Amino acid sequence: MLLFIIGGAIGLVAIILLGLVIIYNGLVGLRNAVKNAWSQIDVQLKRRYDLIPNLVETVKGYAKHESTTFEKVTQARSACMQASAAGNVGELAKAEGFLTQALKSLFAVVEAYPELKANQNFLALQEELTSTENKISFARQFYNDNTMRFNNKIQMFPSNIVAGVFAFKIAEFFEITTAEERVAPKVQF
Amino acid sequence: MDIRVYSLRSLRLCGEFILIYSNQDIMNIYEQQRHNRRATYLLMFIFILVFCVLGFGFDQFFTGGLPIGTTVALIIATISVLGSYYAGAKVVLYSTGARAVNMSNLKERQFHNIVEEVSIAGGLPMPKVYIVPDPDPNAFATGRNPQHASIAITEGLLEKLNRDEIQGVVAHEMSHISNYDIRLMTVIAALVGAIVLLSDFSARSMRYIGRSKGKGKALGIVPFIIWLLLIILAPIIAQIMAMAISRKREYLADATGAELIRNPLALASALEKIEQDVAATKSIKRGVAHLCIADPLGRSFTNKQGFIANLFATHPPMQERITRLKKMGYIYAPTIAHGSAPTV
Numbered sequence: 001m002l003l004f005i006i007g008g009a010i011g012l013v014a015i016i017l018l019g020l021v022i023i024y025n026g027l028v029g030l031r032n033a034v035k036n037a038w039s040q041i042d043v044q045l046k047r048r049y050d051l052i053p054n055l056v057e058t059v060k061g062y063a064k065h066e067s068t069t070f071e072k073v074t075q076a077r078s079a080c081m082q083a084s085a086a087g088n089v090g091e092l093a094k095a096e097g098f099l100t101q102a103l104k105s106l107f108a109v110v111e112a113y114p115e116l117k118a119n120q121n122f123l124a125l126q127e128e129l130t131s132t133e134n135k136i137s138f139a140r141q142f143y144n145d146n147t148m149r150f151n152n153k154i155q156m157f158p159s160n161i162v163a164g165v166f167a168f169k170i171a172e173f174f175e176i177t178t179a180e181e182r183v184a185p186k187v188q189f
Numbered sequence: 190m191d192i193r194v195y196s197l198r199s200l201r202l203c204g205e206f207i208l209i210y211s212n213q214d215i216m217n218i219y220e221q222q223r224h225n226r227r228a229t230y231l232l233m234f235i236f237i238l239v240f241c242v243l244g245f246g247f248d249q250f251f252t253g254g255l256p257i258g259t260t261v262a263l264i265i266a267t268i269s270v271l272g273s274y275y276a277g278a279k280v281v282l283y284s285t286g287a288r289a290v291n292m293s294n295l296k297e298r299q300f301h302n303i304v305e306e307v308s309i310a311g312g313l314p315m316p317k318v319y320i321v322p323d324p325d326p327n328a329f330a331t332g333r334n335p336q337h338a339s340i341a342i343t344e345g346l347l348e349k350l351n352r353d354e355i356q357g358v359v360a361h362e363m364s365h366i367s368n369y370d371i372r373l374m375t376v377i378a379a380l381v382g383a384i385v386l387l388s389d390f391s392a393r394s395m396r397y398i399g400r401s402k403g404k405g406k407a408l409g410i411v412p413f414i415i416w417l418l419l420i421i422l423a424p425i426i427a428q429i430m431a432m433a434i435s436r437k438r439e440y441l442a443d444a445t446g447a448e449l450i451r452n453p454l455a456l457a458s459a460l461e462k463i464e465q466d467v468a469a470t471k472s473i474k475r476g477v478a479h480l481c482i483a484d485p486l487g488r489s490f491t492n493k494q495g496f497i498a499n500l501f502a503t504h505p506p507m508q509e510r511i512t513r514l515k516k517m518g519y520i521y522a523p524t525i526a527h528g529s530a531p532t533v
Contacts, residue, residue, distance in 0.1 A: 040309060123295060130352075131302035138310035141451070 023153075023162045030150040034171045037143035038089075041174065044135040045084060045096070051132060052077050052103075055125050059106065062116040066109045069102075076102040089172045096136075103129070140174045147171040221441075225369035228434070229376050233270045236380050239423065240266035243387065246416035265387070273379030278331040278339055278371075281378055281480065285329075285472050287319035287341045296347050300355060304340055307359045310449050311367055316340050325470040326350065326463045329480040330362035331375045338366045343470060350459055357446065357456030361482055364445035370438050374480050377431045385424040435479035439505050440513065447517055457514035464507045483507065 056070050076099040083092040107126075116122055151170050154163040162168075244262025248254060272280075290297045301318050308315045316332070319341035326346035332338035340362045342355070350358065365371050447453035463483045470485035478485055484504045504510075 037312070044309075120295075124298075127295060127299055127302065131299070131306060134303075134306040134356075135309050138306055138450070141310060142312050 019158075020162060023159045024166065027150075027153055027159065027163055027166070027168055030146065030153055031168065031171075033146045034143065034150050037139065037146045040139040041136065041143055042084070044132055044139050045080070045092075048099075048129070048132045048136065049077055049081055051125065051129050055106070055122075055129060058119070058122050058125060059110060059116065062113045062119075063109055069106050069109050073099070073102040073106055089174060093174050100133075144173050147173055221368035225373045229369075229373045232373070232376060232380065233274075236270060236384070237263070237266040239384070239419075240387070243416070243420060243423070246412070246419070250413055250416070262387075265383070269380060269383040270376075273376045273383070274333060274372075277375040277379040278333065278337065280382075281329075281331045281375060281477055282319060282339060282341065284477060285321050285341065287321045290318045290320055299352065300342060300347060300359075303352070303356050303359050304363075307356065307363045307450060310360070311363050313363065313367055314338075316363075316366060320344060320347070321470075321472050323470050323472040324348075325468050325485070326466050326483075327470045327473060327485050328358050328362055328482045329473075329477070330365045330371050331378075331480060332366065332371045333375065334369065334372060335366050338371060340366075343472070345466070345470075346463070349462055349466065353452065353455040354459035354462065356450055357452065357459045358482055360446035360450045361442050361456055362446075363449060364442045365438070368441070368445070370442065371480075374431075374435060374438075377434065378477055378480060381424070381427045381431050384427045388420050388424045431479045436505055439510065443510055443514055444517065447514060453514040453517035457511050457518065460507060460511050460514070464511075 052073060056073060059066075060070065076095065080092065080095040080099050083095045110116055110122075153159045154168050154170055240262040241259060244258035244260070245256075247258030247262075248256055252258060290301050292298050292301065297320060300320075304318050305315055313335045316330070316335075316338040317340075319339055321327075321341050321343045323343040324345040326343060326349050328340070328342040328346055330338060330340045340359060342358065346355065346358065365374070443453075443456060447456055460483070470481070473481060473485035481504075
């Protein structure tokens with residue numbers, strides 16, 4: 001009888017230990033997935049910073065008088081690069097929101113110049129920028145999905161105990177924070 | 190109550206707890222992958238078995254028991270299985286005349302970019318991209334795993350669809366890649382081809398040597414007829430199987446693809462454009478039909494419902510696919526103005 005109880009106790013401890021190991025490894029795996037997803041965003045953001053000067057130069061060739069728009073884009077770009085270098089997710093998301101707005105007004109300017117819109121060089125740049133923007137938003141989606149999974153694990157029972165013991169920290173979502181982007185499109189009937 | 194009932198109940202509760210606790214959406218994709226891997230191996234096994242039976246029959250009826258047919262069949266079957274696994278994608282791409290993307294062409298460069306975008310969305314390695322020179326809009330994915338995958342689209346698709354719609358199509362193909370549909374489908378394509386070839390070959394060799402060496406019949410006439418039927422029916426059964434498997438996967442790939450890019454309406458409108466273009470995709474042969482996003486043969490089966498149509502169509506009815514995607518579109522739409530929420 002005693003042997004039976006001891007055996008049972010050892011079995012129970014073994015199962016609990018195994019569970020702990022599985023939970024811990026799951027947490028580490030998710031934390032790495034979040035880090036990897038973040039580096040994906042970073043790569044695409046850098047690519048966008050590289051494309052912008054070329055774009056501004058090409059547009060300048062046709063539309064010399066829109067200097068305020070160019071300045072806005074250039075300023076937003078350098079703000080982003082600073083936030084990116086500092087590694088602050090919240091600040092970067094805000095700066096990126098401004099850059100997106102500035103680029104939108106730049107493309108609105110382009111609408112008034114038909115020769116520019118037919119320029120092959122410009123079209124190629126526009127496609128590259130569109131693609132990079134898409135990549136950023138998909139990378140952000142992938143990052144946020146992974147972040148949600150990681151945060152769920154940290155907050156849900158029983159993995160929250162393991163997360164607490166080993167001091168896993170909640171990851172930050174990459175959110176757009178400018179007011180314009182937050183407004184849902186209005187539908188009128 | 191009995192102690193056994195209690196222990197059974199607690200066991201089931203434990204099971205449910207594990208199910209709920211483990212992340213459902215991760216579980217599902219892994220289950221899909223496991224299911225497809227298992228199905229691929231099972232298919233290879235059945236294929237080798239069928240080949241051996243055919244070869245064994247050949248020995249019984251024509252060589253008088255010498256295991257020549259069995260040996261040859263076994264060798265051919267093993268080579269085709271290995272070949273279909275490792276070179277299936279190349280064979281499929283070659284048979285459609287696919288060529289590499291020309292990066293200096295803006296449209297083709299855009300396609301390359303789109304595939305890169307969607308692979309980021311899915312967290313997958315970038316597949317190889319190909320263009321099939323054909324004016325009819327269609328697309329397919331092939332390969333043995335996400336690390337060795339290819340996506341090909343026709344020139345017609347590139348020309349007729351806009352950027353968002355191409356993205357929808359690529360997302361559909363990317364989901365076929367991520368859940369290992371491509372492995373199963375590519376192996377099926379190669380093996381169905383081999384079975385058709387074998388059946389042709391045996392029918393011809395039977396006519397050739399059937400009369401002269403037909404004396405050494407070790408078995409009776411009934412097994413001979415069964416063997417003959419097997420040879421005749423094997424290619425048809427293989428094709429029906431390929432179609433049944435592919436049909437089931439299309440709805441899933443539509444849904445997963447739409448979720449990947451969070452835009453079901455792009456794929457819906459792409460499918461509408463593909464459907465309007467009724468002409469057949471001439472570059473894509475019958476054996477590769479089940480890999481494509483839409484039936485390349487332009488068969489009317491695809492748009493009908495019913496038993497016969499269900500048996501022979503490689504794809505579910507296009508209208509039903511579009512309707513399902515549009516329903517998903519309501520879920521993703523940020524604002525629903527009317528009081529009545531759509532029932533899904």
